[in-house]
Amino acid sequence: MLDTTTPAELNKYLAVFITDYEAWMELVDLYLEEGKLELASFCLEDVILSHPHDDKFFTLHGEIMYAHQKYKTARQLFSKACESNPDNTRAHYGLFLSAARHANEDKGSDNYEVGIFARDKLVQLYGEKNAMLLPYVNEMLNDWITE
16 A cells, blocks of 8 residues: 555645545545545545445445534435445444434434334344344434434
């Protein structure tokens, strides 16, 4: 991997090697460390353009949008990640949380139904892969639904 330490150096490198998605991801990490969510989001969009079926990138972008309090966009990105990989637990948590947050902003939307869908999928995933945690997950998710 490229040994750079500053965003400026990486930007110079990417001006020449624009398709190096690992360098773009390094730049995303640097911007996230600096708390520059909008710049990290911009870089991640370039990564997604070159890897449109990789759910991990949509999940990370959704997390950035959620942290930036752009819940509608976060929900869309988490939905895409869940569509690409129905077993992506992290994306389903993000979908659940962003739907819950967005429901507070947009009362007439389908956010409640999306939240229920994500909750049910999480219960299914935990039931299949880690049934010991299922009672705790159920309790936590139901607490969010009733708030």
